[in-house]
Amino acid sequence: MFTTPFLDIPPLGAAAGTVRLPGSKSISNRVLLLAALASGTTTVHDLLDSDDTRVMLDALAALGCTVERAGDILRIEGLGGRLKTPSASLFLGNAGTAMRPLTAALALLGGEFELRGVPRMHERPIGDLVDALTQLGCRVDYLGNPGYPPLQIHPVALDDLQLDGPIRVRGDVSSQFLTALLLALPLAAQRDIVIDVVGELISKPYIEITLNLLARFGITVRREGWQRFTIPAGSQYRSPGDIHVEADASSASYFIALGAIAEGTGIRIEGVGAESIQGDIRFIDAARRMGARVDSGPNWLAISRGAWPLRAIDLDANHIPDAAMTLAVMALYADGPSTLRNIASWRVKETDRIDAMANELRKLGATVEDGPDFIRVHPLPAGSWRPASIKTYDDHRVAMCFSLAAFNPDGVAVRILDPHCVAKTFPDYFETLFSVAHAPEVPVICIDGPTASGKGTLTVEVARRLGYHYLDSGTLYRVTGLAMRRAGLDAEPAHEARIADLARALPLVFNEGKVLLAGEDVSEDLRTEAAGMDASRVSALPAVRAALLALQRSFRRLPGLVADGRDMGTVIFPDAGLKVYLTASAAHRAERRYKQLISKGISTTIDSLRADLEARDLRDSSRSVAPLKPAPDARLLDNSHQTIEQSVVQVLAWWQEVQPFESS
Numbered sequence: 001m002f003t004t005p006f007l008d009i010p011p012l013g014a015a016a017g018t019v020r021l022p023g024s025k026s027i028s029n030r031v032l033l034l035a036a037l038a039s040g041t042t043t044v045h046d047l048l049d050s051d052d053t054r055v056m057l058d059a060l061a062a063l064g065c066t067v068e069r070a071g072d073i074l075r076i077e078g079l080g081g082r083l084k085t086p087s088a089s090l091f092l093g094n095a096g097t098a099m100r101p102l103t104a105a106l107a108l109l110g111g112e113f114e115l116r117g118v119p120r121m122h123e124r125p126i127g128d129l130v131d132a133l134t135q136l137g138c139r140v141d142y143l144g145n146p147g148y149p150p151l152q153i154h155p156v157a158l159d160d161l162q163l164d165g166p167i168r169v170r171g172d173v174s175s176q177f178l179t180a181l182l183l184a185l186p187l188a189a190q191r192d193i194v195i196d197v198v199g200e201l202i203s204k205p206y207i208e209i210t211l212n213l214l215a216r217f218g219i220t221v222r223r224e225g226w227q228r229f230t231i232p233a234g235s236q237y238r239s240p241g242d243i244h245v246e247a248d249a250s251s252a253s254y255f256i257a258l259g260a261i262a263e264g265t266g267i268r269i270e271g272v273g274a275e276s277i278q279g280d281i282r283f284i285d286a287a288r289r290m291g292a293r294v295d296s297g298p299n300w301l302a303i304s305r306g307a308w309p310l311r312a313i314d315l316d317a318n319h320i321p322d323a324a325m326t327l328a329v330m331a332l333y334a335d336g337p338s339t340l341r342n343i344a345s346w347r348v349k350e351t352d353r354i355d356a357m358a359n360e361l362r363k364l365g366a367t368v369e370d371g372p373d374f375i376r377v378h379p380l381p382a383g384s385w386r387p388a389s390i391k392t393y394d395d396h397r398v399a400m401c402f403s404l405a406a407f408n409p410d411g412v413a414v415r416i417l418d419p420h421c422v423a424k425t426f427p428d429y430f431e432t433l434f435s436v437a438h439a440p441e442v443p444v445i446c447i448d449g450p451t452a453s454g455k456g457t458l459t460v461e462v463a464r465r466l467g468y469h470y471l472d473s474g475t476l477y478r479v480t481g482l483a484m485r486r487a488g489l490d491a492e493p494a495h496e497a498r499i500a501d502l503a504r505a506l507p508l509v510f511n512e513g514k515v516l517l518a519g520e521d522v523s524e525d526l527r528t529e530a531a532g533m534d535a536s537r538v539s540a541l542p543a544v545r546a547a548l549l550a551l552q553r554s555f556r557r558l559p560g561l562v563a564d565g566r567d568m569g570t571v572i573f574p575d576a577g578l579k580v581y582l583t584a585s586a587a588h589r590a591e592r593r594y595k596q597l598i599s600k601g602i603s604t605t606i607d608s609l610r611a612d613l614e615a616r617d618l619r620d621s622s623r624s625v626a627p628l629k630p631a632p633d634a635r636l637l638d639n640s641h642q643t644i645e646q647s648v649v650q651v652l653a654w655w656q657e658v659q660p661f662e663s664s
């Protein structure tokens with residue numbers, strides 16, 4: 001997951017490959033609650049691991065529910081409808097799928113509970129659900145603004161509940177209120193319980209998920225249209241034993257859109273098919289209308305580009321409120337204005353999504369019209385795309401759908417602010433995108449310079465702050481030197497071909513900061529001064545340099561690379577967007593190395609270190625191939641009198657200068 005303040009997505013061209021998506025958030029949190037309320041043990045497969053499921057799991061644990069994890073599988077010991085803990089204070093983040101159903105279930109279970117969330121959760125309405133529960137005789141108080149969390153729930157006896165008449169709940173603000181009642185009321189079903197929906201029920205497919213999962217847990221709800229639901233007397237939750245969570249259909253929307261937009265052989269999505277129980281799977285109908293070619297099987301989808309440009313769409317998107325945000329970005333690639341209607345619920349989601357989408361689409365250059373319950377997006381023709389820093393409003397879906405703007409025809413990069421907000425439902429979203437997307441030019445920053453100038457330290461930190469990959473090319477020469485020694489060879493022309501063969505086939509793995517050679521951790525052996533000298537010697541052999549070329553270039557992967565070495569800017573990545581030549585006086589470098597070695601308990605002297613590094617510099621800069629020297633277009637940075645932080649800030653400032661975005 002990217003935890004950087006922003007993530008720059010370079011212009012993307014094509015996409016192809018297979019993705020396996022995380023489990024559905026809606027199914028995961030419903031299954032967790034049902035498994036906790038049921039009697040018996042439920043084994044849950046493929047559960048989503050994200051912020052929203054984590055808060056639900058924490059809440060269940062606080063309520064005394066036993067949850068065991070074995071790899072990807074969760075075993076939940078159901079409470080059988082009885083509380084083990086009569087009081088608790090629960091923090092539910094920004095998870096509506098936890099806050100609403102838990103409110104209803106805990107109001108009926110008869111304990112004293114406080115339910116809180118993040119500030120945005122305290123702005124998301126819950127009054128209609130609380131009103132419905134109050135009609136029943138439940139006791140729920142608002143701890144802040146009336147109609148909104150946080151809430152205090154007080155105990156009531158089941159026998160005191162008023163269950164004779166129908167319970168009325170509004171269905172036109174959020175379908176989660178009805179879902180919450182449907183999931184919780186079987187706890188009190190000594191007689192038939194009738195729920196009447198007031199107003200036109202929105203997001204009906206989510207109610208279908210609820211009914212489907214209730215049936216899996218032994219509760220068959222009778223339904224009269226979408227207005228009346230009856231929970232039969234005597235209903236009792238029974239664990240189904242094993243239950244598999246489908247991949248998230250809303251998350252699939254980004255990859256369905258990707259297949260429709262990007263050139264290439266198409267995208268295959270594993271874990272969810274057209275027969276999914278999730279309402280957002282109907283996104284495929286909208287994508288087809290816009291021109292996507294969609295094929296599907298029992299648990300997979302395959303999407304490729306069909307009509308291009310995409311066809312504009314005018315859609316009542318009430319049935320796919322979450323996935324429809326993706327259509328708003330697809331609309332930029334359409335042949336006319338696209339309108340998404342009946343989406344008033346967007347205004348009470350993680351953020352006001354109509355405002356958020358309109359604002360950010362406009363930053364890209366698009367013309368957008370919006371109203372209380374609709375958004376109209378005009379296409380952005382080639383030549384009019386603007387580089388934009390996309391604000392994400394702590395809304396995972398805003399972050400994910402705007403990544404698709406990187407496929408624009410103008411080759412304009414997109415900056416996504418606070419990319420970690422995707423943790424809500426899809427922590428590895430960007431990694432998954434990058435595994436199938438192709439960029440004509442992956443950004444590279446090169447940091448070259450003499451030994452002990454601080455290249456490695458600077459490179460690691462710059463890469464970390466940008467969320468980029470990192471190449472320590474010196475390590476490749478060091479490993480080659482070590483392999484040479486172990487093979488009983490010397491860095492001389494007579495052994496050059498054999499050492500190059502070793503370099504070409506290094507059984508090398510980088511794992512959590514460690515370097516493994518044929519499975520052996522050689523990290524310590526590589527950092528000795530002797531290993532540095534051997535590396536310097538083998539690196540002067542042209543065949544060795546040629547042998548390591550492809551390996552070094554293979555590190556250039558999305559979203560970008562920071563590479564440290566001697567010839568990164570001159571030979572390996574001559575087209576890099578920024579080249580830095582880092583130096584420090586020999587005296588400073590010897591002193592730094594001295595401190596570094598002493599801190600590791602290695603005894604040495606500053607004088608001998610200085611002699612060694614000057615000898616190494618001389619060899620590295622005087623060899624015939626790829627000698628150490630600044631690239632003509634490199635920026636020189638002498639950090640003799642700088643702290644590490646000052647060097648990092650300087651390099652990031654230079655990088656920002658060559659980016660199209662305003663500083664964020």
Ligand SMILES: Nc1ncnc2c1ncn2[C@@H]1O[C@H](COP(=O)(O)OP(=O)(O)OP(=O)(O)O)[C@@H](O)[C@H]1O
Nearest residue numbers: 450451452453454455456457592596639642643644
């Ligand atoms: N600006 C700086 N000020 C003070 N110390 C620094 C600075 N930059 C790096 N150092 C320290 O200098 C030491 C050497 O740094 P580093 O290993 O990053 O150098 P290097 O150029 O990568 O060396 P090599 O080429 O031999 O791998 C480290 O202990 C590091 O913390």
Ligand SMILES: Nc1ccn([C@H]2C[C@H](O)[C@@H](COP(=O)(O)O)O2)c(=O)n1
Nearest residue numbers: 473474475477535536539565566567
């Ligand atoms: N791009 C590179 C990187 C390293 N070398 C050689 C020369 C160095 O003395 C040696 C060890 O590098 P270090 O780990 O100290 O950065 O490897 C090179 O020729 N080209």
